[in-house]
Structure formats: structure tokens, C-alpha cells
Amino acid sequence: MGCKALRRARKHLGRRGVVLLILGVGKISWGASFLVDPPEPVGLQLLTQACGLRHWAWLWIACGAVTAGSAFARIGRDRVGFIAALVPPTVWAVAYLAAVVTGSYSRGLWVAIWYLTSHVGVIMWAASVPEYSVPKPRGQRDEAA
Template structure:
């Protein structure tokens, strides 16, 4: 069992952020912790799978990219839908980049198992896109009134 105030805090957070903000906050926290882990102690499979990116920058750099994206997503989690697009982009960019890097790693033969990581990473970016699309602000366009015209 958790602490007595946890369900109340979760309910408050859910009401405050909504599904879109919760998705950004969850991604933000996840990207910060994942980025810290790969910056400090990258896993062998990750290094092999994204070797294309490692030709451009070292792993600590890519860890900082994940951390930065996570912070941006977390900051924009409290913004209203429509004003949180930088957070949505930040939540989508790292997993999409990783999916692309793993696909290139598989295509170039750098890793024979890299293909297996493409879909999981791409699916997270797609899920964020779907949540953002489904919770987007509805734009109401008023009917145009033509002066002197018939209705």
C-alpha cells in the first residue's frame, strides 16, 4: 500500500495536467533518467545500435540531448494544449531519433539486432503524436457573413 495522500495527489495531478500533460510529464521524467543513464554508463547494445550517431558525437552528448528534451517536455506538461507544442516535439524527438539511428545501424550492418529496437522507439514517438492529436484544442471557425448577401 502507498502513502495515504498518494491517490489524492495523483487525482489532483491528473486534473491539473490532463492526459496530454501527463503524457508529457511521464515522457519528460523518462527521458531525463534515460539520458542520465546513457551519459554515465551506456549499455553495449545501445552503443552498437546507434553507432551511426556516435560517429557524429560521443554518447555523453546524446545523453544530454535526452535530458534536455526531457526537461523541455516536463516544463511544457503544465501548459495548455496548443501552447505546449515545444514539449510535444521534445517528447517525440529523442525516441524518433533513436528509431532512426537503430534503423541505420541495422541497415549498415553495425548491429545485427538493431532492427528489433526500431519499432519500440518509433511507437513511443507515435503515441505522443496520437495523444497530442486527440487532445488538440478544437478550433471553431465562425460562419462568414457577407454584407448584403443572402443567408
């Protein structure tokens, strides 16, 4: 019975919804880690000048909640989830790039590239994939013909 419920949920969410749910839960978890055990703010001086990392954690959590919640939106109405998913890693990438420019964190260039590729790039790619464009699996195509 559990597998049937999972299949039904997977069908309801669709491919884009599953991605949004995974991204949302990940962002919420990352934000929560800043609340539970905040790391040293190395390279994040641009952010910590405005407020502490505990406050910035709420950006991750709020955007993660919007992203996860958008997973349940109808196809075509999930755009806000992808936009929310882009905000925290983009903010972090800008902060790390600023740290490189000011000379306060030379490793920030590589961290910024990591955020821009493995986060921003993947989110933008996932947002561009239409839900309905993938051909049916081989067995289902043969049955339809």
C-alpha cells in the same frame, strides 16, 4: 490532504499534461542512465561518429525537461512538449535503421521498430487526443441532465 493536492495537480495538468510529465521524467531518467553507466554503443555508430553517448544523453535530458515543462502549459500550448518528446526516439530509430543498412547491427531493425511504435507512435497518438473530447463519467453526466 495529500490526495487533495494530487487531485488538484491532476486537474491542473489534464490528461495531456499527465502524459507529458510521465514522458518527460522517463526521458530525463533514460538520459541520466547514459551519464551514470553508458552502455555499449552497439547499433548507434551513426551517433557515436559525431560524439560519445554521454553527449547524446543530454539530448534525452534536454528534450525530457522540455517535455515535462510543457505538461504545465495551458491546453493547446503543449505542442512543443510533444515535439520535444519525439526527437530522441526518432534519432535513435534512424541510427538503428542506418546500422541495419550498413550491416553493422542486424538486430537494429527490431529496435528501430520498437522505438517507432512504442515511443514515436504512442507520442503521436497522445498528441492527437484532445483534452476536452472525452465524455464525462456516467455519474457526472446524469447529474448534469
